Amino acid sequence: MKNNTFIPLLIAIGVALCSISCQKITDSLDTKTIDYLAVDIEAIPVLSGISSTEGLPVTLTNYTEKHQISTTLQAGVTTIDSIIPGLYTINVDGELLVGTEKYLLKGSVANVLLVPGNQHVKVNIDGAKVGPLAISEIFYAGTAPFYFRNQFYEITNNSDELVYVDGLHFANLHPTIATTNLPIWPEEDQGAYTYAQRVWKIPGKGRDYPLQPGESFTIAQFAANHKLPQYNPNSPIDASLSEFEFNMNNPSFPDQPAVDMEHVFYNGRAAKGTVPQYLTSVFGGAFAIFRIPEDESYDPVGNPNLQTRDLGTTGTTLYAKIPLRYVVDAVEAGHNESMSAAKRVPTVLDAGMTWVGATYNSLGVRRKRIGQRANGTPILMDTNNSTEDFERQVVPQFRYHGQGIPSWSRAF
């Protein structure tokens, strides 16, 4: 090689290198240092008789980084300084005295990304709706090694009135596992629905299953004594006295004495399908109980208007629409608190998320007790925020808080 070829070669290499993008370096050089944000919260009262939300407590929570800022709403727009950029859930929840009337008001917005340029948040404030029934305990994580048939759901009458649970619907919502890849639902629904993968209902003619205040019942995936050797002796729960079960006609796990739930909907059909068990995610699903108003009918199989597919995918799976106004209670669970950034349940139903932090750890979630009735039955916390309302990583137990046993239960 001669010098007169070597030097041009070096020059060519230099030119080639210079033509290679320096995009990463220039992008980094253009980046500013992080700073606190000032965020405006505009709380809009939608309940008649309420014109101002001044004085209500507001909390901004960044679940992934565990930051929380609480303050009190001012008249009009409330400016909150010192917000670290991030994904926040904003909750307004409190009592307001208007004249001599005391109002319990709530409003929330989940997972709003507060970053420069997006510093104004509107929150509709409505009257707090607390249903008479509350999902009081859920055990979804299963037991090591890989035993998931001991899942159960406990529902408590948290009101002061007798409730008949005949016809109460139970649904697990889509996505069945927490994900930031959320579905796209029809625009015309205008946020009036939540969407279920599978729907069941409690049988009965209307007055077969009364539930007195403070009483509870459970629905088991498989209502057997899971501590038996043929199942899993490490199971924390014996579900043989569960009141209801999700019987999927699996001969290996045959029908138990518990009353079978009626199957309502799965992928556009009333049939249960071929899945051998009703397994909800051991990471934590989202669940709703809902009741159909007496003057309305609900037929997500026969009425195509109550079905939809996820428009964000090419999948053909059909999901049942559940009007939000039907919902009595809803609870959302996820892998851990970081998955609060992947909420899929409307905040009007559940402003938070609960978790047990692992799978097959024999731990569940349980609603907190805030008081008791004269007969010793519990009054449970129900602020429509499962992050606050639930104790996490508890050892599952039926009627932990001393709930009563309904007279029609085999456990009575």
Place this chain on the structure above:
Amino acid sequence: MAVMALSKPAVAQQKIKQVSPNWLEIQDSLGSWRNTANPAGLTRDQPVQFSKVQATYDIEQGDFRRPQQAQKINSQSIYGAGNTQLNDYYLQGFIRYNRQFREDATYNASLIDPFRDMPYYIIDSNASDWLNQLYTMGFDLASPVFKDKWTAGLSVDYQAASGAKQRDIRAENTQFGLSIRPGLTYQINANHVAGFNLLFATSKEESVNSNVNVYVDQGYFIHYGLGHAIPYVGSGTNMNYESEKWGAGLQYEYHGLWNLLLSTNYAIAAETANIGFLAGRTQGSILTRQSESSLRATRENTLFAHQIVLNYAFKLGEGTEYWNEFVPGLESDGYINQHKAVRSTYRNSFGEAAYTLIKKREGGYDWKLRGQASYRKREDQYLLPQSAFGMSYLNYALSFDKMISSGNATYTLGGKIGNQHSLSGDYRYGGQRADELPVQELMRSDLNFLTTDFLSIEIPFTYSLQVDNKHIHNFYVQAVGSWLDARSTEYQNRKKITLSVGAIF
């Protein structure tokens, strides 16, 4: 490969027929331009033509280690290097293969090298073995002097590596890196030479996480810096690291009673850490500005060589975090970046002074005495919420090596004793997860290690046999034992033995 051709006879710059490890050590130590980043100056060191092959086995173990370092490391490597003349051009090259078995390494499930100053990675709690393989190769090409003043050079290094974490959460990593350094030198007059070189480097590392036991989901964290990490449950995630680096170097050499070589390098680099292999979900990036300066002063006569080396290095890293939002839909690009900001900084400075006195003899040295002292300071900050990690230490060491001849064989036995004294150390975490693993176990353990005083002892031994006095045919065996003794109740020690067999021809 070009390297394999290096053993062919060629015209050497110097006609020396006894090249031993001892002699090569002197050449590397006293040589000027070979200690710079500028390949154009290599011929100014008047290199001797030789080829070298070496096989090395080493084993290292002990509890005195950083938390992400393996409890035990077993490593084997094969190394080959050589140089030759291609017409008037000088060419040198090397190739190395290294296989590492690292046992019980913790708090890392996404990086082959967890100490490469990348704050964005996966932390899990399962101590695991890693099986790593590393291939490196490169060459330096230097032109003859043209127009009585100039030389030009080109250096290219390539590296490829694979790594596999052996326990859930598993990681399968692949990595490559390429660096290119063109350079020029200019002879100002008989006593003065100036040099200039550029640097471009790029690298990529991909990490694929999975669980073999799909029924047991594992807890893990994505780390963002100084213990700030977000917990998740599952089988980890896939990380994709990509970097680019630009830099330049200046050199100045003076020949006189003392030969002086002053060199300084500056580089700027950026590396992004993405979740998955599609665009748009960058978790973080680190921008690094790095400068290194060195002064080497050497004075030689027929009996002795004196050398003073002063080094200073400064490195400033800025960690940028990204706030991304997933936009669903068939037409959507998925994750969209909505904001990014510098959220952590990493400041490192290092200074070192060393003096070496060599009693020369034919084919190497009679004895060598070396004293060195170094100072390191690290100041890292996470800006919001505010956390800080800082430490500094002073390290000093004294070594002596003596060569004994017996016929065609030589024996070199040495000893080095050193001490590291911690001057400061502090870690303050200002986030909301103070009781979680990244803070309590990773960061606090790292601080404990970095602020622990220790005594170091190293004993090198080399047996070298000149097989043929007419040619460069040398066979050698080297053994080095080292021992770090921690002055702490928390740690005991760390020991390492290295055995090498090689030939120079």
